[in-house]
Amino acid sequence: MMSRQHKPFPADFLWGASTSAYQCEGASDIDGKGPSVQDVKEPFPGTPDFKVASDQYHHYKEDIALMAEMGFKVYRFSVSWSRVIPTGDGPINQKGLDYYSDLVDECLKYGIQPLVTMYHFDLPQALAEKGGWGRRECADAFIRFAKVLFENLGSRVKYWLTINEQNMLTLVGPLIGTFNAEGVKNIQKELYQQNHYMMLAQAQVMALCHEMVPGGKIGPAPNISAVYPASCLPEDVKAAELFSAIRNWFYLDMAVYGVYNHQVWSFLEMQDALPEIAEGDMEILASGHPDFIAFNYYNTGTVARDESTEMPDPGSFDQQRIASFPGLYRGVKNGNLPTTQWGWEIDPIGFRNTLNQVYSRYRLPIIITENGLGAKDKVEADGSVQDDYRIEYLQRHIEQMQLAIDDGVEMLGYCPWSAIDLISTHEGFEKRYGFIYVNRDNFDLKDLRRIRKKSFFWYKKVIATNGADLSN
Ligand code: BG6
Numbered sequence: 001m002m003s004r005q006h007k008p009f010p011a012d013f014l015w016g017a018s019t020s021a022y023q024c025e026g027a028s029d030i031d032g033k034g035p036s037v038q039d040v041k042e043p044f045p046g047t048p049d050f051k052v053a054s055d056q057y058h059h060y061k062e063d064i065a066l067m068a069e070m071g072f073k074v075y076r077f078s079v080s081w082s083r084v085i086p087t088g089d090g091p092i093n094q095k096g097l098d099y100y101s102d103l104v105d106e107c108l109k110y111g112i113q114p115l116v117t118m119y120h121f122d123l124p125q126a127l128a129e130k131g132g133w134g135r136r137e138c139a140d141a142f143i144r145f146a147k148v149l150f151e152n153l154g155s156r157v158k159y160w161l162t163i164n165e166q167n168m169l170t171l172v173g174p175l176i177g178t179f180n181a182e183g184v185k186n187i188q189k190e191l192y193q194q195n196h197y198m199m200l201a202q203a204q205v206m207a208l209c210h211e212m213v214p215g216g217k218i219g220p221a222p223n224i225s226a227v228y229p230a231s232c233l234p235e236d237v238k239a240a241e242l243f244s245a246i247r248n249w250f251y252l253d254m255a256v257y258g259v260y261n262h263q264v265w266s267f268l269e270m271q272d273a274l275p276e277i278a279e280g281d282m283e284i285l286a287s288g289h290p291d292f293i294a295f296n297y298y299n300t301g302t303v304a305r306d307e308s309t310e311m312p313d314p315g316s317f318d319q320q321r322i323a324s325f326p327g328l329y330r331g332v333k334n335g336n337l338p339t340t341q342w343g344w345e346i347d348p349i350g351f352r353n354t355l356n357q358v359y360s361r362y363r364l365p366i367i368i369t370e371n372g373l374g375a376k377d378k379v380e381a382d383g384s385v386q387d388d389y390r391i392e393y394l395q396r397h398i399e400q401m402q403l404a405i406d407d408g409v410e411m412l413g414y415c416p417w418s419a420i421d422l423i424s425t426h427e428g429f430e431k432r433y434g435f436i437y438v439n440r441d442n443f444d445l446k447d448l449r450r451i452r453k454k455s456f457f458w459y460k461k462v463i464a465t466n467g468a469d470l471s472n
Contacts, residue, residue, distance in 0.1 A: 014413025034086025047428030088124030203288030258286030296370030
């Protein structure tokens with residue numbers, strides 16, 4: 001068996017963690033904030049609304065101090081568009097801007113780099129009512145919003161992310177609550193038209209960042225997973241390759257090279273779902289260049305060929321479609337992998353595979369903006385939270401990230417999900433991800449006290465040793 005010396009994590013490696021505005025801030029109708037699509041949507045059964053969430057709006061000083069205690073070098077948070085511009089395209093809400101300015105200052109006070117996501121699933125409701133991302137004007141409003149952020153925070157914020165999980169917004173927008181399918185005749189076409197406008201917005205915002213932010217670095221933040229074939233049968237391998245293009249490469253090929261992935265283009269053509277492209281759009285798309293690739297990683301996917309001859313209604317939305325398309329590919333369970341309490345497959349080696357695939361294709365440094373274990377944590381009688389399962393999950397993923405560095409992947413940083421407990425997209429407060437426990441339940445707000453979990457102390461040591469000591 002060959003063994004080799006690990007390459008160390010880079011000296012300036014950005015260790016930290018992530019959150020998003022609507023899932024943790026609360027204060028959803030305070031200080032002039034306008035409603036977002038998340039504020040007005042019907043919460044998933046058994047889960048709370050986003051009015052209070054983790055109340056970071058009122059606890060940010062305490063939260064950042066705890067992150068500083070863990071030794072964070074970076075904190076990835078998102079800006080709520082409708083807190084800064086309540087209608088999305090109207091007047092600016094100074095109080096909203098002040099909040100983010102203070103949050104940035106608080107991070108910098110401890111030497112924590114803010115990594116700012118501009119848009120994380122929370123489109124201003126007023127824009128949604130005008131047709132949301134289905135209209136080109138939404139892209140213009142986003143570009144203006146980005147300008148406002150660069151003008152006001154650009155001298156202090158060096159790292160920016162455009163759109164969180166644009167691929168999930170496109171593949172499963174109706175499930176995330178960001179897409180209202182009511183009255184839409186061809187849902188697929190509409191989703192890919194929205195995607196086109198998001199891509200146009202992203203390209204222009206990336207260019208703008210380079211113009212307006214001295215030393216500014218910006219990248220996309222999709223959710224990327226290696227896709228395995230269910231067997232080595234060439235038909236299964238082909239199915240996996242196609243699904244990976246649809247799920248992953250379509251978004252990154254556009255962000256990095258400004259081109260539509262050829263296989264996905266033809267897949268859309270087959271479904272009458274091609275977006276309309278105006279003159280000049282392709283030039284715009286080619287004009288934005290990311291400085292790095294950020295991506296969220298939770299698990300891998302596995303697909304087999306699908307030989308059904310019946311094509312689904314091309315204009316409809318079916319949530320199974322995220323990993324299955326009759327006649328082309330079908331998502332299957334990977335029996336080799338353990339799962340979380342919510343059935344998500346756990347695949348640390350798949351993380352290394354995914355990192356290598358992304359780096360091979362795009363040759364840009366990578367920052368992981370989400371990775372983590374959602375679990376039902378429990379506060380013990382002595383007040384502690386013994387989340388050894390989370391430590392184990394993170395240990396195994398960090399080990400594989402280290403191996404990816406050995407492979408030659410250029411890594412910028414690692415921001416697991418999530419810095420503090422927050423409202424999960426579908427399971428409310430039942431499913432926690434944080435290093436910091438927030439003392440509330442789905443419907444009992446209790447005292448919102450912050451409790452350091454066991455993983456808090458473990459991660460502190462990981463950061464202090466720059467990833468050299470991962471032991472529990
Ligand atoms: C990512 C999202 O897809 O997954 C986060 O960017 C989300 O917003 C995270 O919370 C975990 O998913 P869930 O459904 O467990 O909250």
